[in-house]
Amino acid sequence: MAHGVKKAAAIGGGVIGGGWVARFLLNGIDVAVYDPHPEAKRIMSEILANAERAYAKMLLPPLGEMGTLTFHDTIADAVKDADYIQESVPERLDIKHKVFAEIEATAKKGALIGSSTSGYKPSELQDGAKHPERIFVAHPFNPVYLLPLVELVRTEKNDPKALDRAAAFLTEVGMKPLHVRKEIDAHIADRFLEAVWREGLWLIKDGIATTEEIDDAIRFGFGLRWAQMGLFETYRVAGGEAGMRHFIAQFGPCLSWPWTKLMDVPELTDELVEMIATQSDEQSGKYTIRELERIRDDNLVGILQALKANDWGAGQSLKEMENRFYAKAHAGSAKTEIEDGKPLQLYSTQVRGDWVDYNGHMTEFRYLQVLADGTDAFLIFIGMDETYRKRGLSIYTVETHIRHVRECKAGEKLTLYTRLLGKDEKRLRILHEVLNEAGDVVCTGEHMLLHVNTEEARACPMESPVTDRVETIARAHGGIGTPEFAGRPIRTI
Ligand SMILES: NC(=O)c1ccc[n+]([C@@H]2O[C@H](COP(=O)([O-])OP(=O)(O)OC[C@H]3O[C@@H](n4cnc5c(N)ncnc54)[C@H](O)[C@@H]3O)[C@@H](O)[C@H]2O)c1
Known part of the structure; x- marks a missing residue:
């Protein structure tokens, strides 16, 4: 589908906004940025340097010409000729509403306006907007320049064709748009993350595991499994030749056993927060955040390259992105x-x-x-x-x-x-x-x-x-x- 996006704008250039900007630029799209942070340019240039480094390792074809990055003093100036606008300001509804009002005032009529919100429903974002039909959720995952998933969530006020245009554009910059059928708090993926997070808090509070032991339990085992097959296909395989029904019959009774504390959430007391922070310092304090990002990126590049070689899952998105780089280069x-x-x-x-x-x-x-x-x-x-x-x-x-x-x-x-x-x-x-x-x-x-x-x-x-x-x-x-x-x-x- 022709999406007609030639230029993008990013409102908010922190962890997530910076990741969006890097993905757009590296895919040859010009981006206009507005972020009032006094050090926005430095932060952006550091994220971009890491993203370029990761792409140079990840993509075999020549990177081709990058888009042009411009910084602007007002939202109005940044969005005025953008075809796609991505909002990534802090997760507070009052700030997001104020920002949308400013975007709406000068954005082009057909501009697509996606929000990175982790938890708000699109109807909450559209509340009070003059043109609610333009605003939708485009929820990415950190680091945005490497991870393909983006959850697209709309309301009845949105034109489905506009969401299809957004999906076409995001696919072209190497992403995997997932249309969420009904709006809910925290969309699909953050529901899982929240559930796992709550269990993690209980395991620490009850003295069963440290932050490091919990991370080991994920990264040496099911985390790798989830990365390439998700939940249901993994369980299907776990059911062996007898398949999914056998699996559910075998493990179904566990649902009534005390295998989870999910119905209850531990109170985040000062004591629990301190315990988590101390354990985390012991586990990872020897690395700076930038070093950890590079270690993470190198690991992801390796996994994504391996998945590409097997033409499987996220590797297919990478393969398609590589093919576009080859076609552009030649x-x-x-x-x-x-x-x-x-x-x-x-x-x-x-x-x-x-x-x-x-x-x-x-x-x-x-x-x-x-x-x-x-x-x-x-x-x-x-x-x-x-x-x-x-x-x-x-x-x-x-x-x-x-x-x-x-x-x-x-x-x-x-x-x-x-x-x-x-x-x-x-x-x-x-x-x-x-x-x-x-x-x-x-x-x-x-x-x-x-x-x-x-x-x-x-x-x-x-x-x-x-x-x-x-x-x-x-x-x-x-x-x-x-x-x-x-x-x-x-x-x-
Ligand atoms: N961090 C994550 O893992 C993650 C993942 C997916 C989605 N998100 C969502 O992305 C959004 C941004 O989160 P983040 O982690 O990048 O936060 P962040 O604090 O790193 O970045 C927010 C940026 O917004 C800027 N900002 C503040 N007010 C602004 C305004 N009025 N106009 C323009 N910019 C403004 C800040 O200066 C800052 O640079 C949130 O809605 C969050 O829920 C976060």
């Missing part, structure tokens, strides 16, 4: 002209800070990554796009010869020149020459590519439109000649 290459006697110039990149190793220059495997990205650009150029791949056809690299010629420093711009050295009906032999800004060759990569039927896992002849493009390139590149190093085995000594 969109320009498809328009390049094929010129007689000249290599193709389809891909350029910049050496990122985290590609540099202890020697102070680009580490070995990044040379291959640059060459592989160049091969991807070449494959898109010859018509091997998503539509072609959906036919069960692809191209695999089966042999590579890299010559590391020069060092590359962080920040250097690299441009790839690609030529077709040879072909038959199933194979392509290509050569990339990678040049720095001074025009020096920093490396060359010679690759043998094999056209395959992915379902049958065997080589097969190329098909149209790839065959036609390859034919045209072969004619144009026929006269360039083959450099003396091409086809050479590694030298003997």
